[in-house]
Amino acid sequence: MSALYLLIIASLTVALGFLGAFIWSVRKGHFDDDYTPSVRILLDDSPDDPQS
Known part of the structure; x- marks a missing residue:
């Protein structure tokens, strides 16, 4: 029975x-x-005015 009490205390x-x-x-x-x-890979990271 004392082992049961020990296991309950350890689990708590x-x-x-x-x-x-x-x-x-x-x-x-961390969870904001x-x-x-998850969608960052789908977004385009190109600049607004491309140098062409």
Whole structure:
């Protein structure tokens, strides 16, 4: 029975660690823009007035 308590405490510690890392990354802005990187390859990066 003591092993069960140890496993519950260990799993809660790991879960709280992942929750803390997720909250930290959200506050730092890692999930602000998830659309632009996926379509950046499709956008044209040519200048406005091409030298021809």
